Amino acid sequence: MTRVWLRWLPAALVPVALATAALSGSYQAGAATTLPHKTAAEVIAMIGHADVRALSGTLQQSSDLGLPQLPSVGPTASQGPASVMELLSGSHTARVYLDGPGKARFQVMDMLAERDVVRNGTDLWLYNSADNSAAHMTMPAEPARTPAPHAAPAPGVTTPEVLAQHFLAAVGPTTDVTVGDGTTVVGRTAYQLVIKPRSTGTLVDSVTIAVDSASGLPIGVDVRARGQGPAAFSLAFTDLSLSTPDAALFSFTPPRGAAVEEKATPQLRALPGKTGQAPQAKAAFARPTIAGSGWDAVMGLPAGTVPADVRSAPMLAQLTQPIPGGRALTTSLVTVLMLDDGRVFAGMVPLERLQAAAAAK
């Protein structure tokens, strides 16, 4: 019994060993790697030529927009306006399965619930397990010419590739594009394409796109806001396989007892609600006016586009602040101005610019 301290040794060493193992594991994930040198134009060309037709993977999306954190209110997925709000904070996991241009499945994994988008040819199914409801739409048949190569595989499906295309479309004379250090994402070496707006009128500091060095597929997108250390928005694969997924995944039959609704044909090009893109998605249906161009563009929606129940949702009242003539939602990346007369302005710009745009009308 003289060496009592020896018996306590494991109790001291085990936590240290476990912490070391856990930390070294997370350092390895972002380890820098050396890759053959490529210019920014070459990396952008790689994305353009990427010919990944089939994949299955898990996506992790997280937002840190400087909003107050909302406590998760129970296991069921929130619905209605709250579900948009819920995307503005915290993190989400989704699985994505693609096979060719016409087959896609997207599963947003909520706590004890799931939202699915299944596309098989011209059939599009939406399913929400929280209220056991399904919706069916018929997509327009593929045009004879090859479809736009990087369109969203189905409405509601946001992959790093779709997001990367969205940001690359904004690349122009007002943007610096550079290639950063090589990195590792889901065990794949990747080039980091850094897009940095030159304009000081935008809230976006930089957008980093991780491009798989082997296939040219964008596998991660980080959006940084001015004056904020951690990424304001990130979407990246945490698991990725480029093999063809099981065909049974794409055949969807609504379950017995589900409420099935037939909906009108959606607009394929609409980039749907994922945090930073939420205002633009609404805009696609509403004929917005766009003032300015590039990164500091301001989008205006006419009165009556945003339903009154969304505008009066209590959750929204909590997140927005009253300003003369309306309410404003200010985040580190996106600002939304809702005027009392029903008009809505949004953009990746400071609030003053939105107010100026509203006054210009």
Next chain:
Amino acid sequence: MTGASGARPPSSWPLMASELSVLFRRLRTWAMLLALAAIPILIAAAVKLSAHPVAPGRGPPFLDRISQNGLFVGVTAMIVSVPLFLPLTIGVVAGDTIAGEANLGTLRYLLVAPAGRVRLLLIKYAAAAVFCLAATVTVAAAGALAGVALFPVGPVTLLSGDTIGVGESVLRSLLIAAYIAVSLLGLSAIGLAISTFTDVPVGAMAATVVLSVVSQVADNLPQLEWLHPWLFSHYWLGFADLLRQPISWTSFGDNALLQAGYILVAGALAYGKFTSKDVLS
């Protein structure tokens, strides 16, 4: 380091068997298992007797599915019992392991036998782990029986909207029971460690249950987000991933790894205390 493991006595199985027979011959153990079995029966009876159908999204998840498919009774009951009822029973069993023997004055007799303290700890922990499995299987089985007795049974709708047959759904229910049993292993180890620090079993039981509640409260506070992946209760409700199509094994693996970490840490603590303590009672 361990004086006991030098001269290894023949076999641990008789000790393990006697430990299990003591545990499962206790009236208290049976009372707890019966109480757990009552949860699914209560849920099934309440849904059956209520005049109004349950609206989707009200009450615990899957409650609205029960009247269409009895196989959901077990799943609903497991979701209901994971936060409190199961940790409560685990706390009682794990908190009693060493402190109970010390309190009864039987600990020194156990140590007189040439078994060694380390082996006694391992056997006590193994018995608590067996109880974890027994408790979850009790809930699942009682749920299945109550569901089959009161409601129609048919193909089961998964969270992904896909439908699976009755056979596969039974398999998935067993997987969920296994997932929850694994989830509770960390708590059992913590209970065992606390139990070595005191001679008052009720104190160890209460401390274990309180820790499980504290861990779950902390898991719901967004301000402590950095801490969440380290809390032993973090993946407790992650068994929903077994109800997706295809099954997502990520949370199963993460959960098993986390629980293994807790078993190692709590085990090392229990070893430190139990091998260096003077057993007087």
